[in-house]
Amino acid sequence: MQQANLNEKEPMKLHYTPKSHFARKNRILLDALSIGVELIDVGNVADNNPEIFAHNPLMKVPTLIDGEQVVYESDLISQYIVKKYDPQDRYEVLSQDWESLNAQAVMNGVMTAEVELILAQRTGIDTQKYVRFDKFEATVLRGLQWLEEHASLFENHTYAGFHLVCLWEHLVLYQMFALNYPQLQRSVEQLSDLNFVKTSSPLTDQ
Numbered sequence: 001m002q003q004a005n006l007n008e009k010e011p012m013k014l015h016y017t018p019k020s021h022f023a024r025k026n027r028i029l030l031d032a033l034s035i036g037v038e039l040i041d042v043g044n045v046a047d048n049n050p051e052i053f054a055h056n057p058l059m060k061v062p063t064l065i066d067g068e069q070v071v072y073e074s075d076l077i078s079q080y081i082v083k084k085y086d087p088q089d090r091y092e093v094l095s096q097d098w099e100s101l102n103a104q105a106v107m108n109g110v111m112t113a114e115v116e117l118i119l120a121q122r123t124g125i126d127t128q129k130y131v132r133f134d135k136f137e138a139t140v141l142r143g144l145q146w147l148e149e150h151a152s153l154f155e156n157h158t159y160a161g162f163h164l165v166c167l168w169e170h171l172v173l174y175q176m177f178a179l180n181y182p183q184l185q186r187s188v189e190q191l192s193d194l195n196f197v198k199t200s201s202p203l204t205d206q
């Protein structure tokens with residue numbers, strides 16, 4: 001296994017925000033693998049300025065910079081980290097199991113729908129007024145129900161579980177949805193107590 005950042009001049013940089021649930025997937029994985037990274041807080045993700053996003057054309061966090069290599073998208077960043085530093089893939093980041101990949105898609109969809117609602121409200125839109133936002137709300141609710149019915153996917157300490165904790169604690173933080181999903185809650189409780197998960201929680205002072 002390659003030693004993290006040995007012989008490298010610069011540590012990797014992760015452009016993120018402390019509350020970003022997408023970037024937290026990468027932070028939990030990095031902490032689980034004891035890999036150092038320089039965290040760069042981009043500030044307000046609603047801003048329309050590629051410079052603050054390390055020139056990510058999508059103007060979203062996270063973006064990883066490793067020397068000359070730039071990587072966009074949280075799951076691609078996790079794949080990059082594991083391919084470089086954890087070829088055994090102990091947290092199953094590279095899993096090709098279809099149920100797990102579907103769960104990843106559903107979690108990303110729920111997280112994206114929640115972000116749309118949060119950023120719409122942050123930029124002055126009354127989300128109750130437009131039917132488009134009803135669909136985002138329904139996406140979160142249907143997605144959570146699907147995940148509750150597939151909660152057995154989160155029984156082990158794997159990347160899928162880290163992803164779930166990121167999704168869940170962000171929903172707790174923003175309080176837009178009631179969270180009556182006992183199976184998911186049980187999985188989150190088991191994982192959120194691990195030190196490498198706890199340190200990036202948006203629910204505790206960091």
Ligand SMILES: N[C@@H](CCC(=O)N[C@@H](CS)C(=O)NCC(=O)O)C(=O)O
Binds near residue numbers: 019021046061115119
């Ligand atoms: N698919 C992207 C989603 C990233 C994302 O939506 N990040 C949010 C913050 S948690 C963001 O930067 N949003 C800015 C925007 O949508 O304008 C990923 O997995 O990295």
